[in-house]
Amino acid sequence: MKAWFKSGSPWIWMTAGTVSLALIAVLGLIALIAWRGLTFFWPSTIYEFPFNDVDRQILIGEIYEREQIPVTRLQDAGIDTSHITDEFVTRYLVKIGNREFVPLDFTWVLATDIARMETPRDLVMLERARNGNFYGYVEDVLEDGISVMTANADIRAVFRDRIRRAVNLRDEAMTLQRGPIARINYQLDQIRLERRRMELRGTFTEEADAALREEEEALREAYLEVEAELFEIRQRAQRDAVVMRDMRGEQVTLSMNMVLDATYANDMNVLQKWGYFFRQIKKFVTEDPRESNTEGGVFPAIFGTVFMVLLMSVIVTPFGVIAAIYLHEYAGKNAITRMIRIAVINLAGVPSIVYGVFGLGFFVYMVGGTLDQIFYPESLPNPTFGTPGVLWSALTLAILTLPVVIVSTEEGLSRIPSAVREGSLALGATKAETIWRIVVPMASPAIMTGLILAVARAAGEVAPLMLVGVVKSAPTLPVDGNFPFFHLDRKFMHLGFHIYDVGFQSPNVEAARPLVYATSFLLVTVIVGLNLTAIGVRNRLREKFRALEH
């Protein structure tokens, strides 16, 4: 034993233990996020709990969490535990939904209090546009307040058709709001700005004003027309309603225009459950958030993230590549080169929040404020570029990710054998030609790697964005059908910020948590995927040049 200790072998094993610990931590973390994120989409069983105490009201809902707690803690809390014999007892957190009818949509239940856990096939979970989920039984379907059920009709089929109709109407209304109405409002605003611009330049004349007035009038008329159409759709959406029986045993009438989907989770086979699972994923990535982000999808956040990252790539790539070429191909061994290298290291090491502060002060207030005064005086005092927006976010993150591109590109350049350059120079090409025609194309996978890593970094960065352009809910996307189509001054939504906001700032954190896990999973998938791609590209590149050297 002593000899064994002396050999140092236990310490080697200890260091090995730390590696396993680190690996378990990474893989465990990813597994945790994946599990929690993906179960969000899986249809969960809806339970009905009758209690031992027959006077206690029956609960209907999903089991959200279960935990073991010592009985002593219950005693400390003043709960009667005389009927419990074990030291520990299982406790369920049940999501009972029906937010407008119960004080809290989550409740704790002791396993020992429950008589049975039933899963009736007719129990249905309604996904609603407002007030969260509803659990209960479908009793009747109404049209203009009159039942449409006949003796031999299948209530599920009738209900499904009516939901489909309501959802379609909803989509139609949404299309109108997003399309023509948004466009008219935008144009009206442009006219207002045009008038102000002319006033400022002193070119405001009666004729010009009359022309603008005429345009405005036409737009207003068009608006009224669309609005009438919208009201008509809304009117139609009001037609149907569904009568539900909830866990209190009471009948509740819900307007159909609030119902988005109905799931008989207890009456699904595995195939249907998988179908539901993928449908939910699709909804998650393509739909807009509802209920102040705690429900619905994350499409605007995905769009915002991707758009900002693309914009950043366009900015960062040329600068990063040129700087890397300078450092590797042109720079001599002098003090300036050393300083640039230290600058690169430091840019990589400076905390991201500092970039945020810099971006806010320099880009937003200084550059943006100046741009506003020069180019957009008509909308002052409302800032155009002098306020956080997607352009400033992209610029800030471009500086932040610059070192990533430089380091990666330089590594690629250093792997290109000097024989290749010398060959090109010997054939009479200038240095610029050698670099442009020979070196850069050869290093392009390395540049690609750098860019992918930069994108991965930018997609996950939140702290600076909180200062320079991200908002919890943006009314419009930075790209739309109104000229000039790309609105770089707009604020945007971001997946990372979405996680922070929904997980920590939303009114009902408990209800929103699965959604945060799902969003996290989405973000982790994207970032891990990007990183794996980068590693793959890099490894292939290394192999290629190793072959070249021999």
Next chain:
Amino acid sequence: MASSQTSAQFSAGRMRLIKDRIARFGVTLGGGLVLLALLLIFFYLLYVVLPIFKGADVKSVESYAVPGGGETLALGMEARAEVGHRVTSDGRIVFFQLRAGDGLQPAGTVLLERSLVGEDEALRAFARNSLANNDYAVALADGLVRIARPEYDVSWPNDIRLVVPRLTFPFGETPLQLDEQGRDIQRLAFERDGNTLLFAAVTEDQRLIVTRFTGRQNMMTRAFTFSTQRTEVPLRGRIQSLHITPNLRQLFVQQNNRLHIFDVRNLADVQESQVISLPQSRGAVSAMALLAGSSSLMIAHDSGQISQWFEVSGDGQRQYREIRTFDVGRPIRSLIPEQFRRTFYAVTEEGELAILHTTSHRQLYQRQPGNVAIEQAAIGPRANHLVAQNGDQVHVFRLHNDHPEVSWSAIWSKVWYENYEEPTYTWQSTSGSDEFEPKFSLVPISFGTIKAAFYAMLLAVPIGLAAAVYTAYFMTPALRKVVKPTVEIMEALPTVILGFLAGLWLAPLVESHLPGFIAFVIVVPLTILVAAFLWHLLPENIRRHVTDGRAAMLLMPVVIFAGWASFAMSPYLELWFFDGDTRYFLTNELGINFDQRNALVVGIAMGFAVIPTIFSIAEDAVFSVPKHLSNGSLALGATEWQTLTKVVLLTASPGIFSAVMMGLGRAVGETMIVLMATGNTPIMDWNIFEGMRTLSANIAVEMPESEVGSTHYRILFLAAFVLFVFTFAFNTLAEFVRQRLREKYSSL
């Protein structure tokens, strides 16, 4: 023909050369841009921060003959300092154009002149109350008093700001009877709270009387009826000055160098709550003033010393104590407070103006502004204009004093804030009240930064370094190819996700399974040792299949089992050692505060984020130690472990140092994890079960709400600048060490 071809070739060649030159220039410029970006960040941050350390500046704007004539008793102005007024000793108030401007009258033009006293009345004494109320009281003969108020109606005809001054008598033109005996008043002080007026006066027969009028307004006629309370305070000796606090609770009476403080909340029972004897060595008391917020009393002396006093709790009661002193060096004529900030102005006998701030203990300015010896002065409500009189000239000055509340010592050392019992380090940047004294000490949040980084490093350094050493030195190359990228992935995980998991998953887990976490630290290493020993006991031919290089894989299930076991034990441990409720036990039995989002959670989460940084650099350093060194050591009979500790680690130590530095840099600047996994309370305590607020989280929390250009905004930039400098130092040092190491290896 041939020659023209050559020349074409030649020119093409020249074009190429020019292009080459341009490319070289462009690329060099691009390279320089990186340096420029860093310098830009540095200097921009500095550019925003620096104004807070600048002193005040006073610039002369206008000067003109005193409008309206007569001797000046008081000066004043409206918020934008376009119109001013003066009260004369013959009882008139003169409104005049203070500054010239577009569409305004020339400066010095009298706009309105009204009398505060009737034709058959005479002005005996005069008093004004706090700037926030801005009323004047004039004492007439026979113990009568009238309240007047200068008001300014602002309108915007044709988009031009028009100020029309007027004089109102808010409590009616009929004077109030102050002294029951109807004697003339020599000295007067008054304050108003809503419709309640409190007067203190010295009559010609040297009685000190205190009178409270509680007014009630008739809704229809808008006339006031008053209920009156009077009392006479027995006090011998000549009274030099009187002051009343705006909350109508205290009366200060100054007799030479003695200051009597009376509690005047109940006039039926006026108590002398404290007597302060001011040291004779400071000379006679020459002026007194209450600062904004009315907590602080400033007392100025002939010697030029000014002391700040406020109430401090102690021995069960609140007593005035001297907090700090300033020395202007010249005899002081008067003190002028500001309306909102803790800045005050001292006018010396020589006509100098001194600008001082209490919280930051700074003297921002002292000289004759514009070489004018000022006799009397007043500050505008927004504290950006000063009107002063010298002989028969009125001078208007523009004040630039944007950030008086900050000084190097106010940021980094203990400051005694108003209503605090002792000097403290406090960060409290905003409050609902306008008269709030902001507390900008960066110490608690810097402390929080260090605390968070410390706990993170406590986890990350041992694990990161040990894992790096094993991976670089013992692990089989095939395994290393998998392990390294996996840890690199760990580095790429967005910190917002780590923060979210730390706050919403780990924090409740730590709270409910704390004994499990403690057990984990003990159980896992022990289990690894036991597993290693058991492995050692296995027959040689089995062991040979799995070398040391694969031990990490072998240990995976062991670690998982040990970890699971320690958490499974948690409830039982809790029952045995902590009476079934750890949190309760910690708080009540051990007296340790427990926050759900605490330093332990941050340590684990941020440690997790820092491990890959340390691992990656340290692994490179260990791996690049030349093989012939370790082979030589092994050949001489050293064991693997001896070779590692005595040869390899020693050689790689600069690289390992730089890894730790880089890790520290990352831990110091990390924002999202601390933002989400701590309670963000700026407290100073090493307790692992309490939270903290870090510099970075502080910026993230407060920056969006701070007003651009305000002191708060600049202080947050200073926090960012501190972070920048911190990490710059760490990174540069680390990079420098690494460069040296690289050079050393290349020579080996």
